[in-house]
Amino acid sequence: MVQTVTTNDTATTNDAVILLADAVVVLGGFPALAGVNLQVQPGELVALRGANGTGKSTLLRLCAGLAALSRGSAHVMNVDLATNRAAVRPYVGLLGHRNGLYADLTARENVQLTAQLIGAQRHDVDDALARLKIDSRVAATRATSLSAGQRRRTALASLVVRRARVWLLDEPHAGLDTAARVELDDILHEATQAGATVIYTTHEIDRTDGRVPRTVTLAGGVVATDDSSTHGVSR
Amino acid sequence: MRQALVVARKDLLIEWRARLLLVRVAPFALLVLVLFAVALDSEPLILRAAAGLVWLAMLFSSLMLVQRSFDVETDDGAVDVLLTGTVEPAQVYLGKMLAAFAQLLALATTLVLGAVVLYGATVGADHLVLLVTATLSAAWGLSSVGTLYGAVVANMSGRDSLLALLALPVTAPLLIAASRATEAAFGSQTIDTASGWAWTALLVVFAVTFTAAGAAAFGTLMESDA
Amino acid sequence: MTSTTGSATSAGNTSAGTATTGTLFTRIIGAAAIIITAWVVVSAFFITPADVQQGDSVRIMYAHVPAAWIAYLAFITTAVASGISLVRRHRTLGFDRVAGASAEVGVLFMGLALITGSLWGRLTWGTFWQWDPRLTTTLFLFVTYVGYLAVRSIDTNPQRRARRSAVLALLAVLEIPLVHFSVVLWRSLHQEASVLNPDGDVRLDDVMLFTLFSGVVAFTLIFVWLVMHRQRLAALQDAQLGAGLEAAIAMRRAETVA
Numbered sequence: 001m002v003q004t005v006t007t008n009d010t011a012t013t014n015d016a017v018i019l020l021a022d023a024v025v026v027l028g029g030f031p032a033l034a035g036v037n038l039q040v041q042p043g044e045l046v047a048l049r050g051a052n053g054t055g056k057s058t059l060l061r062l063c064a065g066l067a068a069l070s071r072g073s074a075h076v077m078n079v080d081l082a083t084n085r086a087a088v089r090p091y092v093g094l095l096g097h098r099n100g101l102y103a104d105l106t107a108r109e110n111v112q113l114t115a116q117l118i119g120a121q122r123h124d125v126d127d128a129l130a131r132l133k134i135d136s137r138v139a140a141t142r143a144t145s146l147s148a149g150q151r152r153r154t155a156l157a158s159l160v161v162r163r164a165r166v167w168l169l170d171e172p173h174a175g176l177d178t179a180a181r182v183e184l185d186d187i188l189h190e191a192t193q194a195g196a197t198v199i200y201t202t203h204e205i206d207r208t209d210g211r212v213p214r215t216v217t218l219a220g221g222v223v224a225t226d227d228s229s230t231h232g233v234s235r
Numbered sequence: 236m237r238q239a240l241v242v243a244r245k246d247l248l249i250e251w252r253a254r255l256l257l258v259r260v261a262p263f264a265l266l267v268l269v270l271f272a273v274a275l276d277s278e279p280l281i282l283r284a285a286a287g288l289v290w291l292a293m294l295f296s297s298l299m300l301v302q303r304s305f306d307v308e309t310d311d312g313a314v315d316v317l318l319t320g321t322v323e324p325a326q327v328y329l330g331k332m333l334a335a336f337a338q339l340l341a342l343a344t345t346l347v348l349g350a351v352v353l354y355g356a357t358v359g360a361d362h363l364v365l366l367v368t369a370t371l372s373a374a375w376g377l378s379s380v381g382t383l384y385g386a387v388v389a390n391m392s393g394r395d396s397l398l399a400l401l402a403l404p405v406t407a408p409l410l411i412a413a414s415r416a417t418e419a420a421f422g423s424q425t426i427d428t429a430s431g432w433a434w435t436a437l438l439v440v441f442a443v444t445f446t447a448a449g450a451a452a453f454g455t456l457m458e459s460d461a
Numbered sequence: 462m463t464s465t466t467g468s469a470t471s472a473g474n475t476s477a478g479t480a481t482t483g484t485l486f487t488r489i490i491g492a493a494a495i496i497i498t499a500w501v502v503v504s505a506f507f508i509t510p511a512d513v514q515q516g517d518s519v520r521i522m523y524a525h526v527p528a529a530w531i532a533y534l535a536f537i538t539t540a541v542a543s544g545i546s547l548v549r550r551h552r553t554l555g556f557d558r559v560a561g562a563s564a565e566v567g568v569l570f571m572g573l574a575l576i577t578g579s580l581w582g583r584l585t586w587g588t589f590w591q592w593d594p595r596l597t598t599t600l601f602l603f604v605t606y607v608g609y610l611a612v613r614s615i616d617t618n619p620q621r622r623a624r625r626s627a628v629l630a631l632l633a634v635l636e637i638p639l640v641h642f643s644v645v646l647w648r649s650l651h652q653e654a655s656v657l658n659p660d661g662d663v664r665l666d667d668v669m670l671f672t673l674f675s676g677v678v679a680f681t682l683i684f685v686w687l688v689m690h691r692q693r694l695a696a697l698q699d700a701q702l703g704a705g706l707e708a709a710i711a712m713r714r715a716e717t718v719a
Contacts, residue, residue, distance in 0.1 A: 034713040090321045100316035104252040116241045220716035401608040405636045408643035452628045
């Protein structure tokens with residue numbers, strides 16, 4: 001939990017993919033975020049931890065342009081979320097609590113929809129489904145008949161197809177079995193290798209498989225700890 | 236425009252799978268026609284009123300279709316996924332409107348046939364073009380207004396009754412125009428064909444106005460806030 | 462960023478520290494409204510002559526015409542305020558409050574216009590309702606605004622409520638002329654020689670015109686007075702919420718301790 005301050009503090013500010021300064025988000029009169037300070041560089045993998053109700057989901061939604069900023073400042077991909085948060089949407093892929101699937105469409109069709117909207121190739125859909133270990137039988141099943149884990153994986157496949165610059169995932173590991181979780185970690189790591197910035201929320205203590213991500217812990221709507229010691233990034 | 240077609244295709248595919256139009260909405264609409272006949276209890280009166288009753292039944296049924304169109308989007312937050320991306324909200328609106336138009340057109344055809352069968356309405360060959368044009372225009376207008384107000388009440392509690400309260404007054408001009416135009420097409424004493432075409436022109440004005448309004452307002456309406 | 466007040470003049474404070482929504486401006490307007498309304502009432506009942514054909518029932522006109530005028534003024538006010546609140550990026554909630562206040566007051570006057578119009582028709586022609594364009598359009602306006610207020614009362618999130626109702630108000634601007642035009646065309650089918658407007662046949666002399674004019678002025682003042690107070694009340698409520706925010710933030714951050 002050591003926060004190191006480096007001298008090139010100001011130089012990295014402009015490159016930061018996500019830059020939140022004293023960000024306050026009020027939902028229904030309640031300050032879900034009460035002054036968050038956070039900087040994330042491109043290609044980083046960040047695990048967002050914290051007890052229930054500490055504002056993790058709201059933080060993701062803020063960065064996705066879905067929640068309005070009440071105070072402070074927030075910039076994602078150099079878009080000022082205070083003035084024009086809709087402009088951040090093309091860069092961001094959000095996997096929220098809900099999966100965003102159409103119940104009457106099959107898993108494949110749901111993923112295909114995302115692909116068609118962004119103009120991706122057909123094989124991208126096949127690749128994504130394969131990557132998430134969705135076999136042809138499951139792919140041809142309507143979303144309403146899928147298990148929770150299968151639905152989650154379908155939603156993840158859509159996210160993979162999108163190739164967003166910023167990935168925001170809300171408890172993506174929940175509902176997945178051990179093997180699937182390892183797969184998911186692989187996918188997230190691959191995404192950062194390809195240049196995307198990934199933030200996900202989790203309750204879990206991360207597995208020690210050699211890739212310990214930067215861990216940011218929220219409490220009371222603010223950042224409580226920011227473990228950047230392994231990455232040398234200033235807070 | 237391409238994205239709008241993708242959205243329209245998606246909506247129609249979902250409708251095809253769920254078969255709501257076929258199994259529930261069309262039977263409901265035909266049932267309404269039957270109930271009108273029972274309530275009015277006078278064949279000459281029913282025949283005179285046929286055009287108006289057809290469009291009245293269309294109005295009520297269209298609300299069911301539109302409601303479903305947006306429940307599908309908000310049940311699992313799918314529309315948020317649609318919109319967090321490179322898709323323009325106007326494209327989503329146009330796509331949903333197109334899908335609604337196709338369904339409403341099918342429904343209108345069914346109801347006109349219903350009026351022919353149940354009420355004894357007749358359509359002369361010389362009035363066929365007017366009938367088709369009026370029906371197309373009115374279906375377009377209904378789909379544009381319905382999709383727009385469906386977006387207004389999306390995700391609100393009590394949205395079923397709210398949709399009716401908000402959308403029906405707005406569709407009154409459409410009801411008047413569609414009924415008069417269809418009345419002319421059915422061969423009325425009081426309305427001549429030329430007037431029928433004038434009413435159809437009003438339908439087009441209505442449809443264009445609300446399509447433009449819908450495309451402009453959709454993004455604002457679907458913007459999330461929590 | 463949310464705004465707390467958007468009106469030009471701010472609410473006053475009594476020495477006891479509780480906020481009120483009255484200021485010198487509203488007191489002047491209120492006084493003027495009372496005086497002019499009193500004059501209109503006196504004139505309507507005692508000074509102006511009865512109509513040749515309608516007799517004393519023409520006196521309803523002095524309430525009906527101004528009420529209808531205010532109904533449309535409120536409609537325009539709500540539409541303009543809504544338009545501004547959609548276009549502006551910052552401090553938009555003030556205009557939304559004006560739109561909402563104007564709609565609430567407007568619905569009142571729309572109802573009044575409908576009731577007086579209906580009564581007037583009853584007294585003059587024997588029927589409570591005529592499908593003439595003006596009355597019918599006013600009815601549609603009334604229903605539309607009832608729906609508008611319903612949406613405002615259900616939606617809890619202030620920003621989303623502002624957006625939704627602003628869109629509705631602007632759609633009403635499209636809807637109302639269409640309704641009016643359609644009804645005009647529709648009724649023209651029925652070969653009515655004269656539109657059945659009671660005031661179509663009334664000959665107005667100078668005193669009647671002046672009373673009518675005064676009525677419009679009086680009602681306008683009442684409208685402005687009501688809207689200003691209603692808008693300020695809403696602003697005070699929002700300010701109260703905003704003030705509570707600091708405390709809420711402190712409490713929220715304190716969740717980290719313990």
